[in-house]
Amino acid sequence: MKHTSAVFVDSLREALRCLLRARLRSMLGIVGIGIASVIAMVSAGEIAKAEARRQFEALGTDIVTVRVAGGNRSAKMQLDDALALAGSLPEISAASPVVTGAAGFLHAGRSVGSGSMTGVTEAYADLAKLEVARGRFLSDLDAGRFWCVVGAKVADAIRKAGTLDPLAAELEIGGHFYRVVGVLERREEAYGSPLNVRADEAVFVPVATAWRVTRNARIETIIARAAPGVHHEDAATAVAAWFKKRTPRVGLKAVSAKQLIAQMEAQLGVMTLLLGAIGSISLIVGGIGVMNVMLISVSERRREIGVRRALGASRGDIRRQFLIESVILTLTGGLVGLAVGSAATWGICDYSGWEFFVSTLSVVIGLGVSSAVGVFFGLQPAHQASRLDPIVALQGE
Amino acid sequence: MLELADIRKSYRLGPVEVEVLKGIDLRVDAGDLMSIMGPSGSGKSTLMNILGLLGRPTSGSYRLGGRDVSTMSDRELSAFRNEHIGFVFQSFNLLGHLTALENVALPLTYRGMGRRQAGRRAEEILEKVAMGDRLDHRPDQLSGGQKQRVAIARALAGTPSVVLADEPTGALDSNTADEVMQLLIRLNRDEGVAVVIITHDPVVSLLCRRQSLIRDGMLLDGSAEMAESGAP
Numbered sequence: 002m003k004h005t006s007a008v009f010v011d012s013l014r015e016a017l018r019c020l021l022r023a024r025l026r027s028m029l030g031i032v033g034i035g036i037a038s039v040i041a042m043v044s045a046g047e048i049a050k051a052e053a054r055r056q057f058e059a060l061g062t063d064i065v066t067v068r069v070a071g072g073n074r075s076a077k078m079q080l081d082d083a084l085a086l087a088g089s090l091p092e093i094s095a096a097s098p099v100v101t102g103a104a105g106f107l108h109a110g111r112s113v114g115s116g117s118m119t120g121v122t123e124a125y126a127d128l129a130k131l132e133v134a135r136g137r138f139l140s141d142l143d144a145g146r147f148w149c150v151v152g153a154k155v156a157d158a159i160r161k162a163g164t165l166d167p168l169a170a171e172l173e174i175g176g177h178f179y180r181v182v183g184v185l186e187r188r189e190e191a192y193g194s195p196l197n198v199r200a201d202e203a204v205f206v207p208v209a210t211a212w213r214v215t216r217n218a219r220i221e222t223i224i225a226r227a228a229p230g231v232h233h234e235d236a237a238t239a240v241a242a243w244f245k246k247r248t249p250r251v252g253l254k255a256v257s258a259k260q261l262i263a264q265m266e267a268q269l270g271v272m273t274l275l276l277g278a279i280g281s282i283s284l285i286v287g288g289i290g291v292m293n294v295m296l297i298s299v300s301e302r303r304r305e306i307g308v309r310r311a312l313g314a315s316r317g318d319i320r321r322q323f324l325i326e327s328v329i330l331t332l333t334g335g336l337v338g339l340a341v342g343s344a345a346t347w348g349i350c351d352y353s354g355w356e357f358f359v360s361t362l363s364v365v366i367g368l369g370v371s372s373a374v375g376v377f378f379g380l381q382p383a384h385q386a387s388r389l390d391p392i393v394a395l396q397g398e
Numbered sequence: 399m400l401e402l403a404d405i406r407k408s409y410r411l412g413p414v415e416v417e418v419l420k421g422i423d424l425r426v427d428a429g430d431l432m433s434i435m436g437p438s439g440s441g442k443s444t445l446m447n448i449l450g451l452l453g454r455p456t457s458g459s460y461r462l463g464g465r466d467v468s469t470m471s472d473r474e475l476s477a478f479r480n481e482h483i484g485f486v487f488q489s490f491n492l493l494g495h496l497t498a499l500e501n502v503a504l505p506l507t508y509r510g511m512g513r514r515q516a517g518r519r520a521e522e523i524l525e526k527v528a529m530g531d532r533l534d535h536r537p538d539q540l541s542g543g544q545k546q547r548v549a550i551a552r553a554l555a556g557t558p559s560v561v562l563a564d565e566p567t568g569a570l571d572s573n574t575a576d577e578v579m580q581l582l583i584r585l586n587r588d589e590g591v592a593v594v595i596i597t598h599d600p601v602v603s604l605l606c607r608r609q610s611l612i613r614d615g616m617l618l619d620g621s622a623e624m625a626e627s628g629a630p
């Protein structure tokens with residue numbers, strides 16, 4: 002053990018020399034791809050999780066989401082039932098159904114947005130933490146009125162269309178005209194926002210209006226907040242039980258924010274699996290390649306091995322030397338993979354609007370895995386080198 | 399310091415067993431300068447490998463530095479080899495990607511000496527073989543004689559008990575061969591290290607204080623051989 006450092010320096014030099022060979026470079030490329038996948042897998046997963054957490058925490062983890070099942074098998078949820086939730090359950094402090102209406106917003110004959118209008122109640126502003134920049138949010142007294150509140154980007158578009166003040170402007174949506182009564186504060190929002198609404202691009206209308214004017218209007222979601230002191234999962238259970246009694250034929254699922262996070266993480270699992278598969282396959286292929294390169298290196302360097310043995314290297318020294326070499330090789334591939342994987346992750350984040358960071362876990366895993374690949378696939382060549390008869394090795398070419 | 403008693407070595411070649419060494423007795427003392435001659439295939443290198451702890455005899459006892467080496471593990475043997483044996487080969491066997499200095503320092507690093515200290519010691523010994531101005535040269539930048547001088551420095555770096563040289567002049571022209579022999583003789587005298595030289599060259603052999611001959615698997619001490627045949 003005492004001379005490990007000298008052996009290490011030797012091995013380092015030898016590994017660097019080998020690195021210059023083309024065949025090895027391609028093998029390391031494959032190891033790099035493997036590590037890159039692992040890195041992307043781990044970091045994107047971590048980042049997405051962090052993102053989901055951040056967004057839920059912005060809304061409060063006491064949010065309960067009721068997802069109403071669509072389709073023919075279950076009965077349709079009626080607006081009255083959805084609205085009744087708010088005042089009927091002590092476990093719930095506020096609730097708002099969400100009805101998605103017609104798509105495409107027009108102002109002065111020009112398009113000012115391509116999203117769908119969203120029918121909500123007054124409570125929604127607080128539930129979704131929407132801030133009003135000008136005017137006011139919808140009130141429950143507006144029920145049935147053709148009034149709307151627009152997100153910051155829609156307001157921008159209205160101004161661009163020639164109306165200096167979006168407040169009191171008229172929007173045409175699905176053949177009806179709505180008066181703008183409020184403009185929301187700008188807020189950047191990522192894809193995969195828990196409420197499935199990007200407030201900047203949204204137009205909110207009273208839920209009763211949306212319900213009435215939309216053909217086949219359906220309530221897809223009801224957002225609620227647990228009352229103070231009520232655990233979010235208890236609130237979700239209570240909501241589910243309440244609907245089961247009131248609308249037994251409607252299929253629905255009440256989930257707390259924490260459960261939603263878990264669901265999102267499970268969805269990420271698919272991507273993780275895919276990247277994991279790519280990663281493992283290329284690590285195995287690259288590892289076998291590195292093993293071959295090492296085996297060739299061992300047979301090419303028989304004489305050197307013999308000389309080292311004659312100078313006093315034990316079998317263990319030779320084995321260690323070749324193991325270190327192979328680990329240095331795969332680590333080099335791993336470092337490249339780390340860079341490529343981080344770049345890929347940055348791309349994913351940029352596309353998804355997530356906040357990019359290099360997760361420590363991914364670095365640790367990336368370097369750990371590439372070292373492990375080096376050790377695993379280096380064992381056989383190293384063993385072979387250490388087993389050479391020094392006399393035969395010295396006669397070798 | 400080094401003592402062989404009734405060393406035998408046989409190789410199996412298919413069904414036949416060939417006994418190459420048939421009971422060798424040999425003592426090498428500190429400061430000895432000895433040559434071993436013999437026809438090709440007589441087992442000189444085989445004996446040298448046994449002396450150098452690279453190969454084990456089929457039977458017989460070998461004591462080196464006061465210890466019986468036959469029961470040692472690979473680890474112990476390697477450490478013992480590093481401590482007691484210096485090899486000089488016909489084909490130099492320098493590592494091509496290392497400089498002269500690094501080649502000479504290599505046996506020292508295997509005994510755990512720090513790089514800096516090993517480097518200093520290597521430089522010192524390279525100066526002794528008149529290669530002090532070629533420290534950073536790689537083997538392919540050196541002539542045959544220079545390579546062998548570096549190899550001799552490497553063999554001596556660890557202050558071994560004995561230097562084993564298997565045809566050290568075999569790959570050199572006669573002038574260079576003579577220089578290398580003079581170097582070995584000088585180092586034997588100045589450093590007190592025992593030197594055993596295998597050679598085909600009677601001139602080289604005659605430069606040694608002690609001469610011996612392997613024939614039919616037996617080692618004949620030079621003096622006895624000469625007494626027998628009446629040769630000078």
Ligand SMILES: Nc1ncnc2c1ncn2[C@@H]1O[C@H](COP(=O)(O)OP(=O)(O)OP(=O)(O)O)[C@@H](O)[C@H]1O
Pocket residue numbers: 409410411418436437438439440441442443444445
């Ligand atoms: N690994 C082996 N397997 C079988 N036979 C071997 C082996 N090594 C050596 N021999 C045989 O042992 C005999 C002695 O070989 P050795 O190399 O010791 O001879 P040598 O005296 O050094 O010859 P030279 O002067 O040509 O170098 C030879 O006949 C050789 O064929």
Ligand SMILES: [Mg+2]
Pocket residue numbers: 442443444564
């Ligand atoms: Mg020989």
